Amino acid sequence: MLLEVKNIDAGYGFLQILRGVSLNIEEGEYVCLIGPNGAGKSTTLKTIAGHMNPTSGEILYRGKRIDDYTGNKAAQDGIAYISEEMNLFVNMTVEENLFMGAYTIRDKKQQKDNLEYVYDLFPRLIERRKQLAGTMSGGERKMLAIGRGLMANPTLLLVDEPSFGLAPLLTESVFESLGKLNTSGMTILLVEQNVTKTLSVTDRGYVLENGQIKLDDKSTELSSNPYVKKVFLGV
Amino acid sequence: MLFNILLKKIGSAAGLTVMVSIIVGVYSAYDRGLYLAINTIVMGGMLALMAMGLALVFGVMNVAMFAHGEFFMIGSLSAFYIFPPINTYLMENPNTFLMVIAPLIAILGASIVGMIVGVIVEKLVFSPLRKRATDDWVMNSFLLTVGLSVILINGHQLIFGTEAKTIVKYWPGRPFNIYDVYISRDRIYTLILSMVAVLVFWLFIKYSRTGRSIRAVSQDEKGALIVGINLTGIQMLTMSLSCGLAAYAGACLLFLYPSYPTVGIEPLYLAWFVVILAGLGNIMGAVVCAFIVSLLKVVTEAYVGSGWEYIIPSALIMLMLVFKPSGIFGSSVRGIHEQ
Numbered sequence: 001m002l003l004e005v006k007n008i009d010a011g012y013g014f015l016q017i018l019r020g021v022s023l024n025i026e027e028g029e030y031v032c033l034i035g036p037n038g039a040g041k042s043t044t045l046k047t048i049a050g051h052m053n054p055t056s057g058e059i060l061y062r063g064k065r066i067d068d069y070t071g072n073k074a075a076q077d078g079i080a081y082i083s084e085e086m087n088l089f090v091n092m093t094v095e096e097n098l099f100m101g102a103y104t105i106r107d108k109k110q111q112k113d114n115l116e117y118v119y120d121l122f123p124r125l126i127e128r129r130k131q132l133a134g135t136m137s138g139g140e141r142k143m144l145a146i147g148r149g150l151m152a153n154p155t156l157l158l159v160d161e162p163s164f165g166l167a168p169l170l171t172e173s174v175f176e177s178l179g180k181l182n183t184s185g186m187t188i189l190l191v192e193q194n195v196t197k198t199l200s201v202t203d204r205g206y207v208l209e210n211g212q213i214k215l216d217d218k219s220t221e222l223s224s225n226p227y228v229k230k231v232f233l234g235v
Numbered sequence: 236m237l238f239n240i241l242l243k244k245i246g247s248a249a250g251l252t253v254m255v256s257i258i259v260g261v262y263s264a265y266d267r268g269l270y271l272a273i274n275t276i277v278m279g280g281m282l283a284l285m286a287m288g289l290a291l292v293f294g295v296m297n298v299a300m301f302a303h304g305e306f307f308m309i310g311s312l313s314a315f316y317i318f319p320p321i322n323t324y325l326m327e328n329p330n331t332f333l334m335v336i337a338p339l340i341a342i343l344g345a346s347i348v349g350m351i352v353g354v355i356v357e358k359l360v361f362s363p364l365r366k367r368a369t370d371d372w373v374m375n376s377f378l379l380t381v382g383l384s385v386i387l388i389n390g391h392q393l394i395f396g397t398e399a400k401t402i403v404k405y406w407p408g409r410p411f412n413i414y415d416v417y418i419s420r421d422r423i424y425t426l427i428l429s430m431v432a433v434l435v436f437w438l439f440i441k442y443s444r445t446g447r448s449i450r451a452v453s454q455d456e457k458g459a460l461i462v463g464i465n466l467t468g469i470q471m472l473t474m475s476l477s478c479g480l481a482a483y484a485g486a487c488l489l490f491l492y493p494s495y496p497t498v499g500i501e502p503l504y505l506a507w508f509v510v511i512l513a514g515l516g517n518i519m520g521a522v523v524c525a526f527i528v529s530l531l532k533v534v535t536e537a538y539v540g541s542g543w544e545y546i547i548p549s550a551l552i553m554l555m556l557v558f559k560p561s562g563i564f565g566s567s568v569r570g571i572h573e574q
Contacts, residue, residue: 051460071460080461087458089451100451103444104463152463 001063002027002187003048003156008057008067010040010047017043019211020057025156025189030182032190032198032219034232035208041191042084044208045158048189049081050074061156076104080154084161086145090134094125094144097133101151111151118147121177139170146177157181157188164193175201195232199223248563249520256527263534269416271533277422279529280429284484285506286513286521287436288477294453294516295473298361299377303506304499305387306349306478310485311494312391313345315400318489322402338405342428342486349482353475356383361474362467384499391496401493421490428487433522436480440518449473453516505532508548512555514562524563 003025010018017040025031033041046052048059050069059067066074075081089097098118102111119126122143128136133144142162149157159178163171171194179201182188192198199205199219207215207228215225222228264272285303292300318341325334360379365372406420440446452459452469460466484502485492492498509528513520528548536544555562 049461051457070466071457072463072465075461075463083457083461087455087461089454089458091454092450096447100447100462103448148462 001025002029002061003189004058004060005044005048006058006060008047008054008059010043010052010054012052016055017211018047018054021208021211021213023206023213023216025187027155027187028182028185029204030179030188030190030202032192032202032205033208034192034195034198034205035214036231039208040211041208042160043211045081045160045189045191046083048074049079049158051081075152078153078155079158080149080152080156081158082145082149082160082162084164086141088133088141088144088148091132093130093132094136095129097144097148098125098151101148104152110153114151114153118150121150121180122147138165139167139174142166142170142174143177146174150181155187157186158191159188160191161193162190163197171197195228196223199228248559249523252527252563253523256530259534260530263530263537267537269414270418271537273418273422273426275526275530275533277426277429278533279526280426280433281484281488282502282505282509282529283433283522283525284429284436284480285502286509286525287433287518288480289506289510290513290516290518290521291449291453291473291477293510294518295449296361296470297373297376298380299373300477301377301380301503302356302384302387303477303481304501304503305384306352306481306499307485307502308387308391308494308496308499309352309478310345310349310482311489311492311498312395312400312485313348313482314341314486314489315402315494317341317344318402318405334407338424339428341405342483345486346479346483349485350475350479352482353478354471356478357471357474361470388496388499397496399493399495402489404490425487425490429484432480432483436476437519437522445469445472504545505529505548508552511552512562514564517562517564520562520564 001024003023005021005023007020007022008018009016009020021040021044023031023033023044033044035041043052047054047067050066050071050073053069054067057067058065061077061079066077066079069077071081089100092100095115098115099111102114105111105114124140125143125147128140133141136144146159146162162174162178166174175197178188178190190198190202199222202219205217205219205222206213207222215222215227217225223233260272260275285307288306289300289303292298292303318338321333321337321340325337360383361376364375364379368375404419404421406424408420410417410419411423440449448459448464448469449472451462451464452466452473456466459469481502485494485499492502505528506525509521509524512528513524531548531551532544535547539547
């Protein structure tokens with residue numbers, strides 16, 4: 001088991017968001033976390049990535065407890081977190097951003113190889129390599145954020161709302177890249193609003209509502225589940 | 236093509252200001268003598284060191300630092316206590332090599348003291364505040380720096396007294412004669428020292444791995460955490476580096492500014508002028524603007540008369556804040572307004 005989240009509570013100050021959330025991810029799986037706005041999907045990802053700490057419960061990553069980690073420690077252990085707001089270094093060029101992504105890797109050759117790999121995955125970024133990250137379009141920035149996450153050779157990729165604010169065509173290409181990554185062996189936990197699309201590409205899904213896991217099943221089962229159909233797909 | 240790029244650079248606010256300053260600088264040096272240019276560069280280099288520190292602390296930690304002048308004071312005070320013993324030793328055992336090196340030992344020693352005090356301040360003041368709450372961080376940290384400044388000034392007064400503590404000069408020997416203008420050795424060496432420090436620091440920020448992570452933190456704190464940068468470590472390092480730079484400036488200028496409790500106020504205000512002119516948090520811009528402010532001060536002193544040298548820069552800053560609050564180089568970090 002790569003990641004085990006056991007019964008975690010988390011929140012901001014007095015506001016509790018997560019109430020006993022549990023989920024498991026095996027190595028190589030493509031798992032999604034869906035739910036209505038404010039259900040706590042992003043909070044779950046933030047908590048796993050160490051940007052927030054759970055008030056109770058455990059997070060085990062490769063059998064090791066990581067629930068008291070800070071964001072940088074989780075990153076050093078191979079958890080790449082692609083946040084919704086991307087958090088790029090806006091006054092650095094695309095290539096500088098990517099090299100910052102490989103901050104935890106000291107080996108220069110490995111850094112170059114990873115750069116090649118990212119450029120292969122997102123050819124668009126080669127054209128923009130000398131451009132400042134802050135001056136790019138939303139879709140390119142999203143690609144850069146994912147690329148930067150991949151530069152550190154992560155084992156687990158946490159992606160928060162990759163389609164947020166993107167045109168449908170770009171969303172499609174981002175999903176395609178994530179699919180490619182998964183077939184090459186990357187474990188992905190995806191948080192997404194676009195439920196139909198998400199359930200059609202992922203292996204397994206969790207439905208989060210009011211900070212609690214309501215359902216968990218194979219994605220194909222979920223998309224035919226009457227509850228999911230009624231709430232998310234509007235059928 | 237090249238001409239077009241040049242024209243575009245000159246057309247921008249930053250390019251225009253730099254061009255005008257260069258012309259004014261060259262003309263005034265030609266008109267009133269070389270010492271004007273030397274003074275500008277000595278002042279400017281030291282201001283650049285102070286302002287880079289301020290810009291760094293603001294960019295990385297979002298602290299509007301008003302105790303930076305006191306690190307200048309700590310630097311000059313430390314140099315005052317480190318240098319004379321070495322000097323007396325030298326009087327008894329003359330040694331040409333040591334004679335050149337002794338001031339450097341004092342200056343580097345003073346910067347190390349500054350860095351250590353910086354670390355202590357970060358550990359004792361900012362780190363606990365950051366742990367408690369980040370609401371109203373800008374205001375709270377600003378008030379803390381003012382308090383810190385009062386404590387350090389009065390600490391100096393209590394322990395070391397109010398009298399001006401000074402040395403005659405760092406480097407013995409006759410002044411240099413450059414085109415019939417006599418310029419003291421201290422001035423020339425200090426000029427070189429400040430240029431070296433500015434250059435080294437600039438290269439460090441621009442090209443080293445640690446420098447890159449400092450810039451990364453100043454551009455996006457969460458992004459820095461995401462790529463695995465140790466935020467607390469970088470904050471500590473930034474604080475100690477910028478305090479060390481201020482102390483370095485203070486130690487270098489000991490022969491011009493004797494150490495007394497409030498000696499840091501003047502460099503602090505000038506450094507703030509520079510930082511506002513350059514755009515808050517813009518480290519590279521601060522270096523250029525330090526020389527512009529210094530030129531403004533020196534030229535005002537020479538042409539308008541002494542007493543006016545702070546009025547003109549401050550008037551300029553007020554105009555700046557009214558018409559172009561982001562500074563001539565533009566801010567490279569999120570400003571206070573957006574926080």
